[in-house]
Amino acid sequence: MRIVVSGAAGFIGSHLCDRLVAEGHTVVGLDSFITGRRENIAQLADHPRFQLLQQDVSQPFELPGPVDYVLHLASPASPKDYLEHPIATLDTGSLGTRRMLELALRDRARFLLTSTSECYGDPLEHPQKETYWGNVNPVGPRSCYDESKRFAEALTMAYHRVHGLETNIARIFNTYGPRMQLDDGRVVPAFIDQALRGDPLTVYGNGSQTRSFCYVSDLVEGLCRLMDSGERYPVNLGNPREMTIREFAEQIRRMTGSRSPVIFRELPEDDPRQRRPDISKARRLLGWEPKVGLEEGLRMTIEYFRNAPRPAYTGSPS
Numbered sequence: 001m002r003i004v005v006s007g008a009a010g011f012i013g014s015h016l017c018d019r020l021v022a023e024g025h026t027v028v029g030l031d032s033f034i035t036g037r038r039e040n041i042a043q044l045a046d047h048p049r050f051q052l053l054q055q056d057v058s059q060p061f062e063l064p065g066p067v068d069y070v071l072h073l074a075s076p077a078s079p080k081d082y083l084e085h086p087i088a089t090l091d092t093g094s095l096g097t098r099r100m101l102e103l104a105l106r107d108r109a110r111f112l113l114t115s116t117s118e119c120y121g122d123p124l125e126h127p128q129k130e131t132y133w134g135n136v137n138p139v140g141p142r143s144c145y146d147e148s149k150r151f152a153e154a155l156t157m158a159y160h161r162v163h164g165l166e167t168n169i170a171r172i173f174n175t176y177g178p179r180m181q182l183d184d185g186r187v188v189p190a191f192i193d194q195a196l197r198g199d200p201l202t203v204y205g206n207g208s209q210t211r212s213f214c215y216v217s218d219l220v221e222g223l224c225r226l227m228d229s230g231e232r233y234p235v236n237l238g239n240p241r242e243m244t245i246r247e248f249a250e251q252i253r254r255m256t257g258s259r260s261p262v263i264f265r266e267l268p269e270d271d272p273r274q275r276r277p278d279i280s281k282a283r284r285l286l287g288w289e290p291k292v293g294l295e296e297g298l299r300m301t302i303e304y305f306r307n308a309p310r311p312a313y314t315g316s317p318s
């Protein structure tokens, strides 16, 4: 297939492109580089079946040649990024999703949207099933991301209902692995970076809030299975193993051999208190569940960050 991937130079997009090219597909990556990096996709730069175009998908564009599948991943995704670019985030979720859907419609291509567990907001139901409608503050600082994804889901369903487009929606929960940005503010790279530098690990609130972390290869496998499915309604993809942020900080300290202390800072506004996917739908429909354990996934991620350029890092703190 000839597959268009928006957000191809991002963390998840680059791993997905690796997988699609390895499977024999031709991939056209689109990225504005607002949060992505060319290094993420450098391994594919000279591949005859891969092409990377600099394009903001919220702006008009033409893409010549037939398209079989559109995978729409473009969006700032870390709180630090979308709080810095709230309008661009809303434009990408709305105008960008519309343009990617129109591209799919042009060729009657299939379409997949990467949505997010943030659609559930600070959830009142736990764990979160796809049928839960969410508890989102529509005017809080995080709303630029949460609401743009909720709008993107609604738009995707409208294209399916009105035009009969074959669409899929993945609701992705916290995913981690190599190629995350060290300084994007997400808890996995933040703790690893702080531990490797010997800096204090910063926990927001008292650390009792929970998260569930999915390794990126598991997520990519889930996305590929969803692409092949006929499911039109959202499907949760994430790892149901839940832990508190405090426990997670301790795990990172242990695994890096760091003696960094843990310090506590004020909880940001609207920070979800708990997060765990109910993945029974993905298990049932896709035969999918995460395979990579937290220890194994963290080992590979820590290894990546040990070798990633880090100007002020002077060696192992242990």
Ligand SMILES: NC(=O)c1ccc[n+]([C@@H]2O[C@H](COP(=O)([O-])OP(=O)(O)OC[C@H]3O[C@@H](n4cnc5c(N)ncnc54)[C@H](O)[C@@H]3O)[C@@H](O)[C@H]2O)c1
Pocket: 006, 007, 008, 009, 010, 011, 012, 013, 030, 031, 032, 033, 034, 035, 036, 037, 055, 056, 057, 058, 072, 073, 074, 075, 076, 077, 078, 081, 092, 096, 114, 115, 116, 117, 171, 172, 173, 174, 175, 176
């Ligand atoms: N990583 C996670 O834990 C997670 C969780 C839930 C959902 N998601 C979703 O998965 C997708 C990928 O996330 P990620 O973690 O790889 O983030 P990322 O920031 O690493 O990648 C996003 C990519 O999209 C590009 N982009 C943003 N706006 C664009 C635009 N208007 N036009 C073209 N390119 C644009 C960025 O430059 C970047 O390369 C996002 O849609 C995100 O919302 C990720």
